[in-house]
Amino acid sequence: MNSDGTRSDGSGGGLFAPYASRPHLRITSVYSTSWVCDPAQLPSDRRPLTETLDFGRLTPFYVSAERQLPRVLRKETLDCASLVCQRWRTGSPVAATLWHFLHPSGQILVALTLDVPLGLVEAVPLMEDLYYASIECAGIPLERLAGERAGFDALPCAQGQQPGFLPERHQLVFRSVASPEDAPDEDTVQRVIYRTDLPYRPEHSSITYPAELNRRPTTVGALGPYASLICGHQDYIENCVLLSAVQTVGSAARLREIREITYSYGHRFRARPDGERDIHRRRTALEAISDGLSHLELELSYSVEAGGDIGTLVPALRVESFHNALYTAMGLTERSAVIGQMLTRLGNAIAAELTSVESAEQRAADRRRIRTVVAVTFVTTITGTLSLLFGFFGVNAQQVDEQRSMFDDRYTPIYALIAVILACALAIFSGMRLHERWAERRERSRMYRWESIHGLLVREFGAVMLDPARLVGPPPSPRVPDPRPPDGDSQPSGSTTQ
Structure with a gap:
């Protein structure tokens, strides 16, 4: 089998797509941006992904998984003569293409593809320019050009906000390989991956070589956290690598x-105001954070963790091997686990705080219920007492003389009894109200006091809280000690006498 995808003896037709026979080196730099776009608002008549990028025999799989993969928003050819780099000035590109992709999460990414007549090591200065976007097109920086093409300049920007790329970016270097002798060696690979023309020690390297991309004598696949080298593969595999x-x-x-x-x-949760007594505001603040955490949990699952699985969507060994290796090389698997733990623990802390708020609300409801019962009981006591009084004067008995006034001294005992009943009821109500206020003040001093982690360490662990004003104060004036102590004083420990 030769590199054209046919049998070496000339019998039979082509069994698979021929390997790329591009005469020039192709460098594609992918940049993340802060611009977002709702995928649901894309026009229905837009071109599908498979019409912009050729995926060969894998096209049906990319068509069925189009909603879960990046989409091409724009593809524009740039004038190579107008491209000026900061470090590379020994030539000009043969072809230049500016891409705008839409991530399934709604984030817009920019990619710049250049075909240059350079060798692998000779392209290191150009890769350095492309990685840091130190390139201009007709005097316009690449960042601003990409923003204008995306319509960023037509939107109202916040004060100080400038169109720019985010720190996340990756470079792909594609090269054709005609024979096994033409494949780059390990030293050349490391110079391209690390973008430096210096020797290295192989035992101290983070470059990974996916097995499926290095299976043939004429194929090479080397990945690093910020650059990857793909040599001797088919065009559709290079497109799959670009999309990954x-x-x-x-x-x-x-x-x-x-x-x-x-x-x-987490900072907002830990920096709650001291002395916050309004339980409703506490609950509102905690519910706002909890609602945001639920969105972050979903975004972490669908936009980050689910994106690491390409084998379920595209059953191709080379595509899956590159995708998994790139996720590992960029550290997304470990970082996703760490951030997932951050979300989980912050959610647990908020749930515990909400439990404390619910307990305080329950105690407040109990106190309101007790106050209501006491008030109703007090009213019942008054009305019952008055009923007793007027019932006494309305009874037909010899103790009630109709010839005497109800305010006569004869009825002093019954009035005294009624006054004692009223006084007891008032004393009971006042005592309960005073006890309730005392309990509220004690709970406010214990439950409503927002305590930082530093206060917790001081209280539980015995740490010492220092005064920041003294730490940042002016240093004491330096004074050179006398090398010889005064007469009669003892020599310092470890010193020698002359």
């Missing part, structure tokens, strides 16, 4: 955003 890189870079950017929001939620 876009998926991975978008997931990495979304993962960092999730971490930043989670950290801000």
Whole structure:
């Protein structure tokens, strides 16, 4: 079998797609951006992904999984003569293409593809320019050009907000290989991956070689966290690799955003105001954070973790091997687990705080119920007492003289009895109210006091809280000690006498 995909003896037709025979080196740099777009608002008549990128025999799988993979929003050919780099000035590209991709999460990514007549090591300065976007097109920086093409300049921007790329980015270097002798060696691979023309020690390297991409003598696949080298593969495999890189870079950017929001939620939870007594405001603040955490949990699952599984969508060994290796090389698997633990533990802390709020609300409801019962009992006592009084004067008995006034001294005992009953009821109500206020003040001092982690360490662990004002104060004036102690004083420990 030769590199054209036919049998070496000339019998039979082509069994698979021929390997890429591109005469020039192709470099594609993928950049993440802060621009987002709702995938549901895309026009229905847009071109499908498979019409922009050729996936060969894998096209049916990419068609069925189109909603779960990045989509091509724009593809534009740039004028190569107008491209100016900061470090690479020894030539000009043969072809230049600017891409705009839409990640399933709604994030927009930008990719720049250049075909250059360079060798692998000679392309290192150009890769350095492309990685840091140090390239201009007709005097316009790449970041601003990509923002204008995406319509960023037509939107109202916040003060100080500039169109720019996020830290997450990855470079792909594609090269054709005609024979096994033409395949790059390990030293050349490391110079391309690390973008430096220096020797290295192989035992101290983070470059990975996926097995399926290095199976043939004329195929090479080497991956690093920020650059990958793909040599001797078919065109449709290179397109699959490009889409996997876009998926991975978008997931990495979304993962960092999730971490930043989670950290801000944790800071907001720990920096609650001291002396907050309004239980409703406490519950509202906690519910707002809890609602945000639920969205972050879902985003972490669907936009980051689910993006690491390509084998379920595209059953191709080389595609799956590259995708999994790139996820591992960029550290997304471990970072997803760490951020998932952050979300879980913050959710548990908020749930515990909400339990405390519910307990306080239940005690408040119990106190309101007791006050209502006491008030009703007091009213019942008054009305019962008055009923007793007027019932006494309305009874037909010899103790009630109709010739005497109801305020006569003769009825002093019955009035005294009624006064004692009223006084007892008032004393009981006042005593319960005073006890309730005392209990509320004690709970406020114990339950409503927001305690930071530093206060917890001081109270439970015995740590010492220092005064920040003294830590940042002016240092004491330096004084050079006298090398010889005064007469009669003892020599310092370890010193020698002359």
